[in-house]
Amino acid sequence: MRNFLALLPLVAFVLWLVGFRRSAAMAGIWSAALCAALAVGAFDYPVDASSVLGPLAEALFACATIVWIIFPALGIYEFQKDTGATQTIGRWLAGVSGKPQVQALLIAWFFGLFLESAAGFGAAIGNIITPHNIVAGAATVGAVGRKGEVLRQTLPVCAIYAAVGGLLLFALGHLL
Structure with a gap:
């Protein structure tokens, strides 16, 4: 029974996201609240300062790691935009293929490679690339919405x- 309770926040997240069509942020917040309630109620998780602040510090550290990866990437993007390199890349993409689907897939692929190289080998960059590629793929095949x-x-x-x-x-x- 405890195993099924442990899966409940994941099932609830997918249900809120897909079934009730809520945003990922709202589904994540409600899933986290359900997870905290289950931890205290069903798994006897202690409710003291160190037990609560520890996971919050870990979450903050995980967010800081992602920002550590994205902030330099945004800086390089701004540099490319200011120097005109973005237009050069756009002309190259137009020369590779006239199909917007192929161009979007190339952009998604190279964006992932860029973030992986910016973060260093072995970084958990898949957590960022996967949602980006899903959005890019959905846009190219007309599955938006x-x-x-x-x-x-x-x-x-x-x-x-x-x-x-x-x-x-x-x-x-x-x-x-």
Whole structure:
């Protein structure tokens, strides 16, 4: 029963996001509140200053890490815009393909590579790239406003991938 309670915030997040069509920020806030309530109510998490401030400090550190990656990228973007390099890149993209779908996929791909190189090898940049690529892909195939439908179609595949990956990690962890 406790395992199902532990999954409840994730299920609630997807339900609020897809089922009730709430924004990711609101779904995240409500899921975090549900997670905190379950931690205290069902898992006997202590409610003292260090137990509450520790996770908040960790969340702040995670946000600072993301800002540490994005802020220099925005600075380089502004530099490129001021020097005219953005127009040069635009002309190059127009020369590669006249299709906006191909151009959007190239931009999404190179944006991910740029952030990975700016952050350094091994950074958890996938947390930033994945939502960006979903938005870029949805815009290129005309799925804007239908992200919930796209998520419903891709969620089973992601769940299978996570289950297989989890089983492999579990098996390798016990074999090594």
